[in-house]
Amino acid sequence: MAWALVFSGQGGQHPGMLPWLGEDALTRSVDARLGVADWRASLSDADWGARNAHAQCLLTGLALAAWSQLAPLLPPPAAIAGYSVGELAAFSAAGVFDATTALDLAQARAAAMDRCAAQAPGGLLGLSQCAPAVLERLLTDSTLAIAIRNGIDSVVLGGPPTALARAETAAVAAGAHATLLRVAVASHTPAMQPAAAAFAERLASLPLARPHTPLFSNAADRVASTEQARHALAAQIATTVRWDECMDNLQARGVGRVLEIGAGQALARLWNQRHPGVPARAADEFRSVEAIAAWLMRT
Known part of the structure; x- marks a missing residue:
């Protein structure tokens, strides 16, 4: 069965998220980049978890760690998209750049947005x-x-x-x-234009690859080239996230199920409200990778 993969944005992070996620090189890299011993313990402090600089790196790294642990059990998705910062994990999962680059970009993106917020809260x-x-x-x-x-x-x-x-x-x-929302940044509005410009500069010299899976953007619909990828990732920082259109683009691929990877179940709920004939569930609901695979492969 064809299925779609979507990556959550920030706001739903909590200590018990992705309960089946095992420690690996990516989760350890997240801890090291954030200067903590255990990301779950750190998320028990809600204020720590809500900080832009922590949340963007954390969610990007954990989403990609979750995907790397789940992917060997599944056929490739028919389409991929990410919500807000979830686009970094989505573009990485689609082969545009590797997980280390995604984490670098998450930290650069958060820093650029925080600089904007310091000037205009x-x-x-x-x-x-x-x-x-x-x-x-x-x-x-x-x-x-x-x-x-x-x-x-x-x-x-x-x-x-x-x-x-x-x-x-x-x-x-x-x-x-x-x-x-527990966010101190006016993300995806014109107030973030300086951050979008700074992120575009960062992306300009970065070697990217064409997506190996149909990839849909919050700001630019289908992304099929490296130049489209650069434009889309920078543009969405200061323009409206059109998630309604993203969901419709995924549905048009003829998918039979949708899996959300990240914190919480917000995207699964939005999907089920908009396209109730195609079931969506969140990885956060499950207790094992095997259970997720069994649900996705069920006929």
Whole structure:
């Protein structure tokens, strides 16, 4: 059965994530890069885990460690995509660069975004059950932008903390569900343009390979060349993550199942809401790699 592989973004990291993940060279590399003895123990401090510099490296490395331990049990996926920072793991899984490069890029990406945030503090506000007319009213505040689009009534806004607080109050009053995310950066908004430019410079001289698996981007649809890969990875830092379109692109490949690798089950839930005829599950739900493989291979 054809299946799609998706990699989570940040926000759902927790000490018990990926309970089946064994220690290997990649997990040890994550510990070393973050200067900790045990990433699970470190995640017991929620503030530590929420820091951009920790989360981006951690999630990229653990996702790729999980994939390397799972891949030998499975046929290749029919398509791959990643959500926000999850694109680094997705591009690596598709063969654009190796895991070490992915970790280097995760640290560079986080540092560039943190430099932007130091100059212009920001954050993210998740909205669901938000009518289009309500969203339109919220966006009359020019300091806010749509950072992530998950569906017609499910988006994430980015902007300055004061503007997000006003938007939260107004959205709840209009009947929407609003949640301030544990992120101190207005990711995927024009405020991150200097970070996108810095990351583009980093990518410009980096040797990349063409994807060996159909790969879909948050910012540029299908990625089939090294130049498209460079553009997509930099552009998504400062432009809207179009996850609704990513899901539709994957579904159009005729996949029969979708596996999310990362922290939590957010992408699996979004998929099941949008494409209920094609089941999705998160690797975080399972207790062993064998159980994941058995589910994916079930006819």
